[in-house]
């Protein structure tokens with residue numbers, strides 16, 4: 410079903426060329442998409458809509474409470490997002506600096522997103538995969554837990570800064586609390602936190618502490634399930650359901666959709682290696698759910714309204730602004746985007762909010 414929709418829109422995508430960016434940069438994104446679109450339907454759906462694949466295991470209509478797939482970017486959205494992660498002379502993607510304390514962190518004005526999670530959960534691997542179209546950027550990963558010791562800052566064009574963090578739990582650095590907790594609490598330009606959870610073991614004690622921290626600091630965060638190539642489909646489904654329930658019932662600030670990823674998924678290695686044999690990681694969108702996480706990174710820092718075709722997530726942002734306006738939550742979105750035309754749309758979106766958001770009633 411999803412694969413069919415995807416193919417239908419591909420013609421339009423090819424026709425879009427110049428709108429997605431200039432010259433070779435956009436073209437390389439097209440080439441990459443073409444490769445995915447040539448896959449057999451089943452594999453295509455698995456890569457682009459992994460949650461949809463899990464959905465097939467439910468009796469139709471049996472779980473109306475599940476918010477498995479509210480964020481559903483189009484191919485065009487994915488291509489546009491990919492272009493932000495494609496390095497070129499005009500779009501520099503580079504390592505900036507590292508810091509062991511917040512007051513050593515660079516004073517940057519671009520919006521920032523960070524990746525947190527237990528040591529060894531796959532934070533650096535995910536970032537490395539996101540940067541696979543900028544292979545000159547070095548992101549170190551290791552089998553050994555506790556490898557990343559500092560806050561590592563990477564510039565993604567003029568759009569945002571991405572921050573890799575040391576892991577918590579086993580072999581966490583001694584100054585972890587000083588470093589990470591203070592960063593999460595006080596970093597002014599932090600716009601979104603990606604909290605990575607291992608899909609094999611699910612939410613662990615240490616994760617609970619991190620979740621509590623995100624909730625306490627009123628951070629808008631997103632839960633990402635890593636290593637989904639490892640568990641069996643049955644086990645993965647069980648974890649997704651458990652974690653989804655947790656997000657639905659126990660969190661306020663977590664985006665209601667999970668993002669399962671596997672930067673090392675073996676099923677996709679063939680494609681990426683054929684395209685770029687020297688590069689061991691699949692391109693950012695050639696791992697499962699690439700279609701979600703990339704636009705998510707893009708939209709979360711976008712201060713322009715996307716018009717009536719804005720994604721549900723974009724609406725979510727407007728909703729958060731709405732929350733500020735009514736003063737019922739802390740200053741989550743105290744950013745430039747407050748000055749954007751969003752407030753003009755509040756009426757329409759508050760309607761949307763009431764009718765479609767599970768958290769709507771709580772905020773009014």
Ligand SMILES: Nc1nc2c(ncn2[C@@H]2O[C@H](COP(=O)(O)OP(=O)(O)OP(=O)(O)O)[C@@H](O)[C@H]2O)c(=O)[nH]1
Pocket residue numbers: 526527528529530531532533534535549550551552553554555556557558574575576577635636637638639670671672673674
């Ligand atoms: N099978 C599988 N292994 C993965 C995946 N992602 C990461 N790994 C492996 O997990 C190990 C840890 O990966 P890292 O990315 O270094 O983990 P990290 O969260 O950055 O760890 P710290 O820096 O220690 O906090 C490495 O051996 C990776 O190859 C995945 O999707 N599937």
Ligand SMILES: [Mg+2]
Pocket residue numbers: 532533534549550556557573574575576
């Ligand atoms: Mg790391």
